[in-house]
Amino acid sequence: MFRKLVAATATIAVWAAAACSMTGCGTVYGMAEASPQAGGYARLGPPDAPVRLFYSDTGKGSPLLLIHGFGSSTYTWKNILPELSRDHRVIAVDMKGFGQSDKPYDEHYSAMDQAELLAELIERENLHDITLVGHSFGGGVALALALQADGRLKGRISKLVLIDTVAYPQKVPVFFKLLAVPGLSHLSVRMVPASLQASVALKLAYYDETKITEETVEAYSAPLKTAAGKHAIIHSARQIVPPDLDEISARYATIQLPTLIMWCDHDKIVPMDIGLKLRRNIPNSDFQLVKACGHIPQEEQPEQTLQILDNFLNGRNQAALGQASTTVHR
Secondary structure (H helix, E strand, O other), rough: HHHHHHHHHHHHHHHHHHHHOOOOOHHHHHHHHHHOOOEEEEEEOOOOOOOOOOOOOEEOOOEEEOOOOOOHHHHHHHHOOOHHHOEEEEEEEOOOOOOOOOOOOOOOHHHHHHHHHHHHHHOOOOOOOEEEEEEEEEHHHHHHHHOOOOOOOOEEEEEEEEEEOOOOOOOOOOOHHHHOOOOOHHHHHHOOOHHHHHHHHHHHHHOOOHOOOOHHHHHHHHHOOOOHHHHHHHHHHHHHOOHHHHHHHHHHOOOOOOOOEEEEEOOOOOOOHHHHHHHHOOOOEEEEEEEEOOOOHHHHHHHHHHHHHHHHHHHOOOOHHHOEEEOOOO
């Protein structure tokens, strides 16, 4: 019984990392499609404990900052980044602990920790008129940055895109609780082969399993083969729910940025009710539904995702979206 419990824990632990977005090392597999690309590493954080964040920088025009989800990397944007970079400067960053960024053995992996590093990156690159695009956990980071739009980042952020975003208290899957148990968390991510964990994760995150390729499974599983990658996933999971989430979420009503809320119609990870609640509480927001999609629209339904993004970025009305999306009001 204990062996089954540990195996299940390991499987779902990676589902949390993968299903909330794409897992790390994605730049190795996907970013070549967006070439030519600039970017590199930004040395951020306090001088006595700096962190190198990897980022790609492609295209010209008003900037988009793409923020991946928990356990993910720039890999998750590979199907939409080339098209976006035709009309925009697109900066896709690996957050601390994921992809090609540093994975220090510390415990500073909360959404606020990540937002602080990205705010520093925005200032360092002197970005203005930015559209923040955040997926899942990355959407929570984008919300944290948006709440700074009237303060430290005043005048720099112009629009906000939230994709299947964590935002409010919701039922926490058992694996997050188990990952908080010393010893068990490390044991659980070591007992089951990484490729098996990734395969199960993808089946939970995707609506259409036929779209899962061997390359994608490998991209998901690669970070789980390193001690630093496992550390990042475990400590990110332990901080996925901020202790002051109620206080933070109460401030969403102060966000005045034009906001697109995009949600998959078959999301098993972050309930659609979360997105609809965001729609009700963010004054200048619009909710758009992506059809035949699990949790990762930029991967599973890139054409729909691009069409919805394009209409939002260019200020087109909802009717122009046609059959690519469905507007839901509750």
